[in-house]
Amino acid sequence: MGSLIAQVVSVTLMNLGSLRRRLWMSLAMVFASAVVVAILLAFLAMAKGFEATMSGAGSSQIAILMREGSSTELNSVILQDQVNLIAESAGVTRDANGPLVSPELYVIVDGIKKSTGTEANIPLRGLNKIGMAMRSNMHLVEGRMFTPGTNEMIVGEGVLREFDGFDIGKEVRFGKNLWTVVGAFSTGGNIFESELWADVKIIQSHYNRGSSYQSIRLQLENNGDLKPIEETVQREPRLNLEVQTEQEYFASQGKQLQYIATFGWIISAVMALGALAGALNTMYTSVADRAREIATLRALGFSNFSAFCGTIIEAMVLAATGGLLGSLAAYLFFDGLNTSTLGGSFTQVVFSFEMSPDLFVQGAVLALVIGFISGFFPAWRAARMPVVVAFRHAT
Amino acid sequence: MSDFYLIYKNMTRKPLRLFLTCFAIFIAFLIFGAVTSLKSALNSSVELSADNRLVVFNRINFTQTLPIAYVQKVAAVDGVKNVTHLNWFGGYYQEPSRQVVSMAVDPESYLKVYEEIVVPEDQKQAWFNNRQGALVGEKLAEIYAWKIGDRIPLSSNIFTHNDGGYTWELVVSGIFKGDTEQYDTRQLLLHYKYFMETQTFGNDWIGWMALTTDDPAINETVAKTIDDNFANSQSETDTSTEKAFNKAFIEQIGNIGLIIFSVVFTAFFTILVVVGNTMALTIRERTGEIAVLKTLGFSSTRIFRMVLSESLLIAFVGGLSGLAAAWLLVEGVKTFLARFLPNLILGGDIALQAILFMLLLGLITGLMPAFQALRLNIVTAFNRQQ
Numbered sequence: 001m002g003s004l005i006a007q008v009v010s011v012t013l014m015n016l017g018s019l020r021r022r023l024w025m026s027l028a029m030v031f032a033s034a035v036v037v038a039i040l041l042a043f044l045a046m047a048k049g050f051e052a053t054m055s056g057a058g059s060s061q062i063a064i065l066m067r068e069g070s071s072t073e074l075n076s077v078i079l080q081d082q083v084n085l086i087a088e089s090a091g092v093t094r095d096a097n098g099p100l101v102s103p104e105l106y107v108i109v110d111g112i113k114k115s116t117g118t119e120a121n122i123p124l125r126g127l128n129k130i131g132m133a134m135r136s137n138m139h140l141v142e143g144r145m146f147t148p149g150t151n152e153m154i155v156g157e158g159v160l161r162e163f164d165g166f167d168i169g170k171e172v173r174f175g176k177n178l179w180t181v182v183g184a185f186s187t188g189g190n191i192f193e194s195e196l197w198a199d200v201k202i203i204q205s206h207y208n209r210g211s212s213y214q215s216i217r218l219q220l221e222n223n224g225d226l227k228p229i230e231e232t233v234q235r236e237p238r239l240n241l242e243v244q245t246e247q248e249y250f251a252s253q254g255k256q257l258q259y260i261a262t263f264g265w266i267i268s269a270v271m272a273l274g275a276l277a278g279a280l281n282t283m284y285t286s287v288a289d290r291a292r293e294i295a296t297l298r299a300l301g302f303s304n305f306s307a308f309c310g311t312i313i314e315a316m317v318l319a320a321t322g323g324l325l326g327s328l329a330a331y332l333f334f335d336g337l338n339t340s341t342l343g344g345s346f347t348q349v350v351f352s353f354e355m356s357p358d359l360f361v362q363g364a365v366l367a368l369v370i371g372f373i374s375g376f377f378p379a380w381r382a383a384r385m386p387v388v389v390a391f392r393h394a395t
Numbered sequence: 396m397s398d399f400y401l402i403y404k405n406m407t408r409k410p411l412r413l414f415l416t417c418f419a420i421f422i423a424f425l426i427f428g429a430v431t432s433l434k435s436a437l438n439s440s441v442e443l444s445a446d447n448r449l450v451v452f453n454r455i456n457f458t459q460t461l462p463i464a465y466v467q468k469v470a471a472v473d474g475v476k477n478v479t480h481l482n483w484f485g486g487y488y489q490e491p492s493r494q495v496v497s498m499a500v501d502p503e504s505y506l507k508v509y510e511e512i513v514v515p516e517d518q519k520q521a522w523f524n525n526r527q528g529a530l531v532g533e534k535l536a537e538i539y540a541w542k543i544g545d546r547i548p549l550s551s552n553i554f555t556h557n558d559g560g561y562t563w564e565l566v567v568s569g570i571f572k573g574d575t576e577q578y579d580t581r582q583l584l585l586h587y588k589y590f591m592e593t594q595t596f597g598n599d600w601i602g603w604m605a606l607t608t609d610d611p612a613i614n615e616t617v618a619k620t621i622d623d624n625f626a627n628s629q630s631e632t633d634t635s636t637e638k639a640f641n642k643a644f645i646e647q648i649g650n651i652g653l654i655i656f657s658v659v660f661t662a663f664f665t666i667l668v669v670v671g672n673t674m675a676l677t678i679r680e681r682t683g684e685i686a687v688l689k690t691l692g693f694s695s696t697r698i699f700r701m702v703l704s705e706s707l708l709i710a711f712v713g714g715l716s717g718l719a720a721a722w723l724l725v726e727g728v729k730t731f732l733a734r735f736l737p738n739l740i741l742g743g744d745i746a747l748q749a750i751l752f753m754l755l756l757g758l759i760t761g762l763m764p765a766f767q768a769l770r771l772n773i774v775t776a777f778n779r780q781q
Contacts, residue, residue, distance in 0.1 A: 028672045035665040042658050069491045069561055074458070075553045077596075108456045113646075120647045121456060175455040175631050207459070208597075263655075267426065271662050274422030278669040281415040285673065339654070342647045 007302050011310030016317060022286050026318055029282045032275040033322030033370050034329065037363040039271055041330035043264020044362065045353040050341075053351040054254030056190035058247035060224040062134055065216040065233075068242045072253070073106040073215045074123075074347070078241070080211040085236055086218065091228025093219040100219035102131030105203045108347055109174045109196070111163040113340070120340070122159060123347040124174070126200030134217055135187055143168045143183030148199045154183040156193035158350030162340045166196075177206050191250065194340070194350040217246065253343065272370065279374035283315050287378040294382050295390035308383035315375025316368060323367025330363070331355050398697065402705050405681070412677070413709070416670055420713025420756070421720065423666040424749055428721025430659045431748070432741045437645060437652065439577065439738035444637040446611040447476075448508065449618055451604040452640075454631035460600040461630050468624060469604055474617045478606035479504035482590060485553035486583065488539060495535065497549060497583040498602075499590035502530070508605050511574045518543065518569030526589045528568030532580030536570050543567050549583070554594045563593065577738050605637070667752075671760040674706050678764035685768045686776035699769040706761030707754070714753035718746060 019026050066076035083103045092099045105126035110119045146152035155166045172179045187193050226243050233239045294307050335355035343349035406413055453459035470478045479501055486497035502523050522528045531541055550562045565585055573580050608617050618634035625632045725741045
């Protein structure tokens with residue numbers, strides 16, 4: 001047994017030591033594996049970053065109500081008396097000042113994207129103090145809160161990062177109305193950071209919304225328990241509303257970029273097949289080149305098994321090196337890359353690519369699989385070929 | 396013994412290697428074809444827009460409304476040929492997930508501005524005369540099996556009917572086609588007046604306007620005149636060509652698209668490099684044989700031709716089959732993805748591009764070994780073998 005391991009080790013070392021002689025072949029193998037891993041990681045990092053931005057926003061403590069069938073805040077319309085009815089419902093948390101209910105408006109305005117210099121949609125959310133308090137992870141990073149009843153607004157860090165002209169103290173014109181940016185806020189990297197916030201009453205009057213709103217957020221008495229609210233909605237015919245927790249809402253909104261992850265997996269899988277063919281080819285050629293050497297070893301008394309292991313380990317080392325390079329390249333190019341895209345409500349969602357440790361693991365697994373498969377068959381052939389045949393053919 | 400027979404024998408001496416090489420090339424071109432089609436489908440709405448059509452939106456954003464009085468004012472501007480107005484209806488059929496691209500329009504002026512729409516005269520008149528009438532695109536009618544005369548309930552995910560519900564009763568008065576295959580007929584048009592009188596969101600507002608100018612050359616002047624007209628009014632406007640608007644809308648999807656495509660194309664080229672490396676090595680291995688051929692009296696140019704044809708042949712066998720597979724794939728998912736990407740086609744220009752890359756692959760991998768073979772000195776070659 002000990003001698004077998006010694007054999008495997010010496011054959012492996014010999015193979016690795018002679019890699020330089022097959023420089024181009026080996027590089028091709030490393031290259032192939034690096035590319036597949038890098039592509040997979042790029043797609044996964046994008047999907048991961050988007051998901052983190054969406055799901056981080058939703059709390060199961062908060063319910064969001066919209067007009068039924070409207071599917072996004074942008075489409076929904078809610079009237080003042082509906083807000084009043086909901087505020088009286090059971091299941092809503094109350095404090096000294098009354099129920100924690102926040103009727104909100106969601107208007108789209110144009111901003112200039114830094115990356116392209118073109119106009120893109122940004123949501124301008126109108127909300128009140130209660131609504132602000134409901135986003136428990138929201139804090140000002142700069143400046144101050146807007147004063148209710150004035151044309152002041154605060155901007156999310158994501159907007160600040162991706163769009164021009166929203167720096168603190170700047171005046172911003174939307175149509176006829178001039179707004180002043182007085183503060184910047186963070187909500188821990190989630191989707192609310194892609195928004196502008198201002199006083200809901202001011203937005204109602206500037207955008208001719210009368211006393212209507214678009215969504216109601218409320219703090220639930222019991223975490224995740226929508227029952228009492230749903231009962232109120234069912235009992236009262238004036239309430240044609242759909243109730244869901246904020247978590248559910250954002251999870252469904254996040255789904256639409258799920259296709260990027262799926263697309264990424266399909267492309268990487270197909271690419272991996274192509275690269276695998278390339279890698280297999282390389283290994284076959286490389287083993288065929290050495291048929292005489294391998295035969296010599298076996299003639300000297302090395303076992304078939306050690307010849308097999310030596311080849312397969314060589315392939316896996318090359319593929320793993322490629323995987324490492326690919327991960328590194330993906331990390332350097334993509335980790336933390338800020339970008340924005342069109343989200344569910346027709347507005348820009350600002351997010352960053354996120355390269356988490358579990359992605360590296362997936363990349364490493366893929367690289368090793370490529371290495372194993374591309375090493376296995378040539379190694380099998382090399383180990384099985386009768387020594388005499390190998391000598392005869394190797395000329 | 397013809398040259399072709401020799402090439403064929405050379406190619407197939409190691410069938411496994413030949414298969415693997417072709418397979419890798421196949422995959423590379425499969426992805427190239429599919430992804431390039433996807434990319435051009437995303438850009439197609441830009442190419443299809445008419446040159447002399449402008450759109451007028453609220454300056455704040457295209458989701459904000461405009462007063463209807465603006466239509467008459469725009470019609471009076473010099474150089475405006477026809478003008479019409481549109482309201483986004485946010486329609487869906489039966490289920491909120493079955494969305495229908497639907498707009499409330501002024502029928503007569505709409506058909507003047509959107510000349511691509513082809514509809515039989517009698518159906519056109521029927522639509523004009525029936526306030527509940529809807530003009531439905533051919534493909535949309537196909538999806539839901541709607542026929543002329545059908546009564547269809549169309550719901551809105553934005554507006555409320557004054558009877559308290561969200562559903563409007565419409566009658567299919569006509570079915571329209573586009574004047575080109577690419578024109579997206581997955582849409583429904585209903586009467587603006589019927590919509591205005593039955594919804595509860597206040598009266599006499601429009602979503603946006605579309606107009607045609609007398610000549611594309613005056614587009615900019617017309618746009619400027621319109622915007623200047625409404626400067627400092629309650630609703631300022633933003634006029635641009637339809638092309639520019641569509642382009643800006645696609646750009647909102649952002650550099651994500653760019654990132655994806657550049658990643659995929661990098662991968663495409665890398666596979667080609669890896670494969671090309673093997674192909675070139677394969678030929679270099681045969682230095683000895685080439686020397687034998689030369690000794691037998693094969694001329695250098697003949698060998699040059701043979702080596703080059705071999706790598707070109709491999710590149711085209713793998714590449715063309717990959718392209719064919721991409722075409723099959725695109726045709727296969729076309730109907731499935733039709734809702735999101737109506738113009739998914741693997742067109743001639745994409746195929747041409749792919750063929751160019753195959754040619755390049757074959758030439759680059761073949762030329763170097765071919766030149767070496769051309770200049771090969773028989774004596775050195777035999778010496779090297781030992």
